[in-house]
Amino acid sequence: MIPLVYDQINRWSKDDEFFLALLKKLNIKKLADLGCGTGRLTSHFAKVGYHITAVDPNEEAIEYAKSKEYPSEVSWIVGDSSNLKSNAFDAVIMTANVAQVFLTDKSWQLAISDVYRALKPGGHFIFDTRNPLAKTWEQWEKDLTPDVAMDPISGEQLEIWTEYEGFVEDVYTFYETVKNARTNEVLIHEKMELKFRTQEEIDDSLQRAGFSQIQVYGDWEFKQATAKTNSFIFHSVK
Numbered sequence: 001m002i003p004l005v006y007d008q009i010n011r012w013s014k015d016d017e018f019f020l021a022l023l024k025k026l027n028i029k030k031l032a033d034l035g036c037g038t039g040r041l042t043s044h045f046a047k048v049g050y051h052i053t054a055v056d057p058n059e060e061a062i063e064y065a066k067s068k069e070y071p072s073e074v075s076w077i078v079g080d081s082s083n084l085k086s087n088a089f090d091a092v093i094m095t096a097n098v099a100q101v102f103l104t105d106k107s108w109q110l111a112i113s114d115v116y117r118a119l120k121p122g123g124h125f126i127f128d129t130r131n132p133l134a135k136t137w138e139q140w141e142k143d144l145t146p147d148v149a150m151d152p153i154s155g156e157q158l159e160i161w162t163e164y165e166g167f168v169e170d171v172y173t174f175y176e177t178v179k180n181a182r183t184n185e186v187l188i189h190e191k192m193e194l195k196f197r198t199q200e201e202i203d204d205s206l207q208r209a210g211f212s213q214i215q216v217y218g219d220w221e222f223k224q225a226t227a228k229t230n231s232f233i234f235h236s237v238k
């Protein structure tokens, strides 16, 4: 996650609409946005009146999020799932594949156990994650052109180049480099790692944490996921 360019290369989209629609349908009042990043969705949630706690270990991303609209409506926490209050939320969400940043089974299981603890009885846990069977990385690796963004301070054009290392053990690894397009100066170089878990693995882990009524939607439609969908959206209940 590179806060300087993240919002510019991750625009509001149907996945964000999906989360908003599902929360509305469930009549959620108190919400936690775990792995909120730059607060892309958080400020929308605050705008439409949710009582929201937003958590992320990336301090720079939280500072950026606070510079958006409605910052005082949100309880911001630089931290992780262990910082969530117990029995406090009607829903916890993790958007834009936060689930894939937990690289080990232990860290994943710990995080979802924290989410279970943080939810009120009957509370909802909603998150998306990419389907390993869809092999999305094969599409990524074909795209050899940089993303472009603008430096918000200097107004200069930036290029974001991605180098794909592929799977190292069972973790997909790539590097993002942000350059000044005019001078070619490297401003940021960051390693990114993603864990791809199967639908069955996630299902098992949710049950182990205590969740039930597990539903899996596919590709931002309120339809059951299939083996071919690119994204799974898991919805389970405490």
Ligand SMILES: C[S@@+](CC[C@H](N)C(=O)[O-])C[C@H]1O[C@@H](n2cnc3c(N)ncnc32)[C@H](O)[C@@H]1O
Pocket: 001, 010, 034, 035, 036, 037, 038, 039, 040, 041, 055, 056, 057, 058, 061, 079, 080, 081, 094, 095, 096, 097, 098, 101
């Ligand atoms: C792809 S971004 C998604 C940000 C945001 N949810 C969105 O929709 O734009 C993944 C986020 O997960 C955060 N993250 C990394 N490790 C985490 C952890 N242990 N607990 C919670 N969030 C974490 C990163 O800092 C980053 O902001």
